[in-house]
Amino acid sequence: MAEPEAKRQKTEETKEEAPPELEKDAKPSSSKPLRPDVTFETSECTLNVIPSLGGRVLMPLTDGGMQYLIGGARANLGIKKGRYLFEVKVVEAHNPSEGAQRSFRSTVSRNLVRVGFSTQGTSLLLGEGGDSVYFDNDGFYVADQKRESTSQRFSRDNVVAILLNLDAASPNANTVSLFRDGVRVAQPQKLPEKLLGKPLFPHVSFKNITLHVNFGPPSVPLPFTCLSVAEVPTADGVEAPAPTKDGKYEVIFPVAVPDEGTFDWLDDFLDKNPKYVELSDRAIIKWAEKSGISHTEQSTWKHCNDKPDPQFRVPLLDDFSARRVIQAVAPTQPRHYIVMEVKSNLVKEERSQLLKRFSENYFKTVAEVVMGEPPADFKEKVHKALLTEKQEKATQDWKRRKMEKEQERLQRKRQRELEEAKKRAEEEAKRKLEELERQAAEAAAEAERAAQAAEKAEEEKKEGEKTEGEKGEGESQAETKGNDVQEAKTEVKEEKEVKDEPKTEVKDEPMPEVKQEVKEEEPEELDEPCPQVVLTEEDKAAWFRKKATPDLTSWTLGSCFAKFSIPDKDEGFSEIRYGWSAKNEKANEYLANYIRKSKISNRIEDLMPGDWFKSKLAEWQKTLEDLKNKQKEFQLRPPQPPQENVPVMPEAQAAQVEGGEAPQDGQTQAGQEGQTQEGQTEGEAPKEPNSEEPLKADIKPPSPAEVDVMAVDDVCNVNGSPLFAQFAFEDWVLLNLRAELHLMANAFAKDAADPERVGIHDQHLAFYYQKYFKKQLVPKHFSTETTAELVEKLLKDTLSYDSDLVLVAKHGEELSDFGLLVKLTEAARRERQAKIDSGDETVKLRFEQQTMPPPPPQQVLGGYKGDFKGGYKGDKGGYDKGYNKGFNKGFGKDGKKGFDKGKKGDKGFGKNKGFKGY
Template sequence: MLAGAAAADVDMVKPKAKGGKPEVVFAVGLPEQGFFDWVDEFVEKNPGYTELSDRMIIEWASKSGVWKPKAGPAGSNDKPQAQYGIAGLDDGSVRKVLKAISPALQRNFVVPELKGNLLSADRQELLQRFSSQDFQRKAVVVMGEPSKDYKARVHSLLLAEKQAKADVEKKKKAQEEERNRLLELRKRKAEEAKKAKEVAQKKKAGEEVEEAKEEEETKAEAGEDAKMEEAAAPVELTDEEKKQFYRKSTTKDLGEQVLAKSYASFSVPSKAEGFDEVTFAWQPEAACTSLLQAWVLEKKLTSRAEDLTPGESFKEAWTKWQKTLAEWRRRQTEYKDPAKRKAAQAKKLADAKKKLEEEKKKLIEAGDEDGAKALDAQAEQEAKPMEIDVENLDVFTVEDVTDLGNGEPLFAEFLYEDWILLSTRYELHLLLHSFKKDLNDTDRPSFGEKHLAFYYNKYFKKNWNLQQFGTKTFEDFIELIKDSTSVDAAKTFLKAEQAEDTPIESFLKLTEDHRRDRQRRVDAGDETAQLKFSRPAPPPRQGGAPAVPTAKGSGKGGGGKGAPAPATGYGGSYSSQKRPYSPAPSAYDSSRQPRTTYGGKGGGASSYGGGYSAGGGSSYYSRR
């Protein structure tokens, strides 16, 4: 051990302690803002201080002759991972030993724990290791614009790095020139040997050979002899480089996930936490506090909440939505099939008759025969077919979206694109409200387009695909669902246009109103109103059954020459001509769609489930 070394083999340095006690310095700074350069400068100026950090363990190991991986340590500057292949180093045993014995040594220490020193809870833990009875505990905050000495140091390091790069390039260029020179020399000697051989052959054959006149200088020799190495221009920092306060490192100071989970709790240390002294090396305390608050707020606006988890209210609403959507899809399928529609209508009448008989029985038993007759008259009136102007109906006044009064659901004319827009409307509405509730951070009420795919996958367990909507930009997509989701004026956050407690049926009404508006525009000749959504490929058929032939084409008709495209349940190729609707069973059973749910017995189909067409092409709305 070091304590057993001979006096001639060590340099004994007594710590300069305040009040007879050694000092432990806790450096506090922000990531990527010169923290570790300041620590290096501090250790250089104060050689009596020993740095306690993971990066110093790696440096000690290298100086001790331990093999160092060529790729260098992974991880971050705060927590590098060298992966030496030595259990004691790789599993953190050395770190644990140092943590245990360092408080027992009468030495000055500097503890550059970047993340730990920014968190109040971690600072408390570190302070407990170094008791106030044995150590003078000091926190040094390095935030904001650095001092002149630090700037000069950074500029000198930047200049040294730039000079090193220039030297490497110069050496590389010299080596390349030397290779070219040797190649040219070999080429010239080969030509000379060839000419000498030709001359020898001519002499042997008795031919006269005219001796070539030697030039004073050959081109190659003249070029090489006259070439003088030019003096390299001095390396200097540019004006832009001189404005830099911090050096950029190829390795992050903190890992992205570590930073994302901890930055919201960063704070400036104070004496109330147990420090004997808190100093601010670069900027005053007020400036450092304001700087840290602004930095944290900026991170909140630009970083993802990695540890966010969907709450119970989201899971409950999501399960309810899946069941409702599956019921609506089933209801549309029944309405489109004449046989199923007739059976559903018969069941409705049977249920109404049964209910009427039960009410009449109660009235007769109560002696109210007149009331029973009145019920018969009322039932007879309600049994008459209702005349409803569906085309001019105000969708927002509909009470039962599954039955307008004549058995037709409000979503009877929905095609593939309508179901996708309906699902997307509600999903983004639910996501935005759930994000705000689950995160519970007033500084971060929402998120932007940049992180939409991340949160969409976290909540719904599926990928976000903007391309399926056939729009060039995200703004064009938002225009399709602007009645439920928008982007704020600063184009920073997504915004839910509907209140959190908005009924599910309201989103269906918004989708139907949007469909009707597009249809009117299409009828007026506006081709831009047509929707062309891409479809996911249907799952492979079981048992090796042959696929249903598809018809090429999209937009109007889509059948091409020959046989027309087959009729589809949702989103096949439809003609804009006036012709009776001939329903056919859907080419794909919606019950085969994968389920995506957070719980509940019902499960429900996924939001994009069911109704895939065997016919190719995009849907075209042509209801008249």
């Protein structure tokens, strides 16, 4: 197909506009090459790159999620001056299967090639740091982490040559250029300032691509002659340091206590030893991120530093299939490794399985014990990190406060503007209203004056006609009348003049502006300087940083910490080092103390209640039900009338029976009825005592309210009434909670079967409560905020906490009949009631009554296939009289006979075919 004319002309114009080639032919070198066998060492390749054919062909791994990860390889020779090039050819582009996919974002393409240069010791992924430059297959040049479109694309079967010019005498000094099939496709690009003067090593990165790298003479001629990387003389190049001197590669297994500087130590170690490759799930996630695959930051229940949950939304990455591939490949590639498995390195059985993978003779396995007090430089870094975290938090809070204050200021300003606008509108409306009222008043006055003038004119006209008719009368009368008329005219004229006086014109004067005093913002509020934090004494005493994400999940730590141990040489390690502890004894002692403390602070995930607890719980539930029934029976007991010749009932019992109040101290029933203390009526002779009956005590038994609670023998009978007669809903709840926590605290020691587990820690009280009673312990239901407050505020007579916040039962296992718990509950109730009676309303209990959902309907096995139409066609009497009567009667005696009889009741369920199966 012919090339379009417009495209051809544009290509020709581009060729014509291209600047002239400034690169000149290189002079033949007479110096001996520094290293004619330039290649890629295994230690300078990522784990998914397999060098073959003497390191000239680089093949990627594309199985188990490795197809998403970018690979990289750096040559073993660097260039420090002169002009040299190397070639790269795309041999094969892979299209591996990715399986069932979910939506995920990637910032890089499926097939990727990057060719360039980097400094020694930097990341093997080109472009990760600022110490590298490269061209990619999409036509971009990346330097100093800036990406610009400066070249043309290249793809499969293209031979690209990248030229590094460090010749100070060349016009293109300190530049890199790209050529495709012998033609320049990128003009010389400047190197970043920080790379000048440093040896630069040939470097390639790729994904799902097989590359052929040629360090020898170029296979495709260029417009000029140039030396290759393999021809670099000693004066212009530098060799990469040898991986090892004795051919042995270390595999380090860090053995560290969880959450005690584990990953901080690892990061510090990798900074000092960049040759080591980290083998961990954390490293795989970082690799995927650098490869352009993002993941959510939301933490899940199984997320921890040792086994993170990345949530890439890519199945082969989310299930860590890449871990399986890396575990298979890593032992075959001689290099330095550090195996970061927090839990597995602490457990002997799992540690031995990891050790077996590196059994080749070129590996030296080392157990690095990192526990105890860290060195001073590590503490300094921890304190520096703590200070940075505190400063960032303080800065964020300061910015938030500043923004809030600025928003408040703008809000107040808008409010003032609205109020001023509203006030101006009201004043304008008032002024217009006054103007309209004034105009209306003037119009009314003008109309009134016109009417009066017309009336006066009519009267004058009538007076003139009357004067002409009376001319014959006497002169005196005419003169007098003329004077009167003249006076009247004068008055009218004066009145008219008065009315016609011009009124003073009221001019609209502008309303004076009301100047509101604007309160200036305090400069210290708006211009508050950013606070500078300092470390407290507690921070300075800290050895480790507490991170938001733990090293191990709680259920993992709780199930395995008792198995933690420090390795010894019998396990097969070549060497055991103690990084923070000088001796093995100190490390063992430190770990033993950690395990002992963990037995208190960590919970047992797989703990199961034992037989002792189950039997005691069943006994308590039956006891509780009996106590509630006895209280109901006592409350429903009818009052008994007093009988003659019967000793007087004790005041408290009489008051309890009659529902009234007990008599006050010093007052007797006999005194209220007008009797003497001996029961005699005044004026009546004393009766002879009956010799057959025993003498009654003169002092009556005290009322239940006066009885010492702890001295009661039978809580169900205190002078005829139960001790718990006054229990309300809250009292029963607290009694049950006392019994439950008492049983749980005593059963835990039996079920844990470990003398070092002295009890339940406060932070795990709700967890174990769920384990033992299959329900939640919510402190807010008892008007408290925490479990510690619940115990100390409402149950301090039964339970307490020791110095380690471990729950302790005060009464041990001697509570055989649970009577003591009833006494403690009644004593607490009386104390609380006394405070309420004295006016203290704060001690009132306000519990939330939790309603239990109804149980699910039981499924009937067999039959029951018919509907209810037949049964409900019968009248109500048939169901009630037949079914219920027969059902109850039948199950009381014979069962089946009565039940069948009930089904035949009065056209009710008798016709229901569905019940035949039942």
